[in-house]
Amino acid sequence: GAVVSQHPSWVICKSGTSVKIECRSLDFQATTMFWYRQFPKQSLMLMATSNEGSKATYEQGVEKDKFLINHASLTLSTLTVTSAHPEDSSFYICSATYRGSEQFFGPGTRLTVL
Amino acid sequence: KQEVTQIPAALSVPEGENLVLNCSFTDSAIYNLQWFRQDPGKGLTSLLLIQSSQREQTSGRLNASLDKSSGRSTLYIAASQPGDSATYLCAASFGNEKLTFGTGTRLTIIP
Numbered sequence: 001g002a003v004v005s006q007h008p009s010w011v012i013c014k015s016g017t018s019v020k021i022e023c024r025s026l027d028f029q030a031t032t033m034f035w036y037r038q039f040p041k042q043s044l045m046l047m048a049t050s051n052e053g054s055k056a057t058y059e060q061g062v063e064k065d066k067f068l069i070n071h072a073s074l075t076l077s078t079l080t081v082t083s084a085h086p087e088d089s090s091f092y093i094c095s096a097t098y099r100g101s102e103q104f105f106g107p108g109t110r111l112t113v114l
Numbered sequence: 115k116q117e118v119t120q121i122p123a124a125l126s127v128p129e130g131e132n133l134v135l136n137c138s139f140t141d142s143a144i145y146n147l148q149w150f151r152q153d154p155g156k157g158l159t160s161l162l163l164i165q166s167s168q169r170e171q172t173s174g175r176l177n178a179s180l181d182k183s184s185g186r187s188t189l190y191i192a193a194s195q196p197g198d199s200a201t202y203l204c205a206a207s208f209g210n211e212k213l214t215f216g217t218g219t220r221l222t223i224i225p
Binding site: 034049 | 155203
């Protein structure tokens with residue numbers, strides 16, 4: 001089956017710093033990648049949709065200047081949390097799809113901001 | 115607004131019993147529905163995907179059904195085992211590639 005990886009799997013950073021999370025499709029070309037956030041004991045909430053070579057589309061209430069998304073190639077999308085604060089601490093999960101096929105999910109990245 | 119709901123939020127059953135998890139969605143124009151399993155602190159494991167043209171899908175001890183007219187999907191787990199303990203999430207696609215996730219049901223199988 002299709003494999004999606006994320007790096008790092010967990011990260012701890014100081015308040016005010018920026019953190020970059022990578023999402024890679026390992027064995028297929030992802031025309032679209034999605035970024036989700038999950039707070040403890042809650043469900044996944046879609047943050048943004050990114051298509052290779054174009055700007056990401058953000059969901060209502062998600063600050064695009066805070067969460068920078070780059071989808072530079074068909075196998076890589078990055079999410080940068082800029083000037084992170086403790087309230088940004090969460091579990092970030094990406095998924096990838098090829099031309100509307102089933103979404104394949106990464107293992108997630110646990111971000112803790114001190 | 116397209117919403118997906120799962121009731122109950124938590125469920126405990128003795129080992130060996132059959133059980134049903136419920137998922138409701140507000141828009142009958144569903145494209146597909148997917149069931150996932152999530153272990154604590156981990157990512158998602160896809161269990162079953164049902165296309166809108168299908169009524170059910172089966173994989174081992176798992177059977178998922180889809181009833182568009184009533185806006186419901188069920189995940190049936192036969193002969194439950196302690197290893198089935200996890201949070202189960204359903205997610206619906208309404209034709210625009212996005213997935214709308216349910217609130218999840220935390221399942222505990224009691225040995």
